[in-house]
Amino acid sequence: MPAQARRIALPRAARIGIATAVTGAAFALPLVTTVTAQAHEVPAAKAAAPAAAPAAQAPQAAPAAAPAASAEESYKVVGGDTLSKIAAAKNVDGGWQALYEHNRSVVGANPNLIFPGQQLALGTKAAPAAPAAKPAAPATKSAAPAAKPAAPATKPAAPATQPATLAVKPAVQPVAAPVTATPVVAATSGYVAPVANPKLGTAYGVAGSMWSSGHHTGADFVASTGTPLRAIANGTVVKAGNGGAYGNEVEIKLADGKYAQYAHLSSIGVKIGQTVTVGQQIGLSGATGNVTGPHLHFEVRTGSEYGSDINPIAYLRAHGVAI
Structure with a gap:
């Protein structure tokens, strides 16, 4: 006899059980797929923590000390003055010859001809030098230095010359x-x-x-x-x-x-x-x-x-x- 599909009669309870199993399997498949996809979608920013916190910004170095200002003392010629008289009254080191050399551009070629109103430079004196800048603070407070910096081998060299000061004594x-x-x-x-x-x-x-x-x-x-x-x-x-x-x-x-x-x-x-x-x-x-x-x-x-x-x-x- 030709092969034909034969319907097998199943009891009502059996049919209900099979349908329930098939429906549950169909529902479970998308759920598993969704969970699996979420497990692979971890953002790169959350997955990798920063390697290290950025280093604290070191304070800027203190500005260099401004050069010492210089002050120059001068004298205004009055009637009856001579270079010798001014040099003696102001105790100019080197006498009238040094005073003349320092003011040759004002006096001119003849040191004996000076006139009232001329402004003569007597010398200069240097203002005291500004204190040295303090060393910069450590970059961060959290990290203590491995070792204290070594003390300088020698003290800072003193200035080559003391500031020049022209001491003016009373005329005698x-x-x-x-x-x-x-x-x-x-x-x-x-x-x-x-x-x-x-x-x-x-x-x-x-x-x-x-x-x-x-x-x-x-x-x-x-x-x-x-x-x-x-x-x-x-x-x-x-x-x-x-x-x-x-x-x-x-x-x-x-x-x-x-x-x-x-x-x-x-x-x-x-x-x-x-x-x-x-x-x-x-x-x-x-x-x-x-x-x-x-x-x-x-x-x-x-x-x-x-x-x-x-x-x-x-x-x-x-x-x-x-x-």
């Missing part, structure tokens, strides 16, 4: 000193020439329009700036300061009532009212006032003021001084 009157190491030998009458080894320049009485009186009222002695000048005899200082066209001048009243005047000085070494002795240094020659170069303009007068002049060379020779 210069102490008169002998012109030479050996005593000055005066003539038998007690007189000497106003400079050692005198050499005459412009003579007394020479006529010319450059002099307000119409003639030269004194005698010029050849003398470079800084040549010591000396009292020609014993006397008392009646003038010591700026004399206008005469520049820095000193005038001494002599024992016989005459007056000896010294003009164009670069430095004055005596003061009014001071008693001087023959040969005593009273200042230094220069080129202050109305001059064309350094020299000593020397006068002898019958009175203290201009216009009472007499021939100074004749006066000195009359008192035994060889010129």
Whole structure:
């Protein structure tokens, strides 16, 4: 007989059980698939923890100390000043020569010609250096350093030089000193020439329009700036300061009532009212006032003021001084 499918009659309870089993299997399959997929979908960010926390940011280094400021002391020239006088009053190291070299651009080629209002630099002084910056703090507080840093092998080197400071002392009157190491030998009458080894320049009485009186009222002695000048005899200082066209001048009243005047000085070494002795240094020659170069303009007068002049060379020779 041909093969035909035969329906097998099953009891009602058996059919219900088979249907239930098939339905449960069909429901379980998607559930297992979903759980399996979720197990493989772990985000990469959650699966891998960071290898290490970022290192704490180290504090920035302290800024380098600013360079020490410098301060420079200056002096404003007033009437009657000379480089020698300023250097002595301000205790300039190196004297008027150092002061001139430091201010050559202001003074010019002639150190004897300075004018009121000029600003001269006296020197510099350095401000104290700022303290060294503190070392930077450790990068993090959580990690202690493995070992303390080794102490420096040597202390920091001290500055090569101390800050330059110009100490300004109160001005003092210069102490008169002998012109030479050996005593000055005066003539038998007690007189000497106003400079050692005198050499005459412009003579007394020479006529010319450059002099307000119409003639030269004194005698010029050849003398470079800084040549010591000396009292020609014993006397008392009646003038010591700026004399206008005469520049820095000193005038001494002599024992016989005459007056000896010294003009164009670069430095004055005596003061009014001071008693001087023959040969005593009273200042230094220069080129202050109305001059064309350094020299000593020397006068002898019958009175203290201009216009009472007499021939100074004749006066000195009359008192035994060889010129």
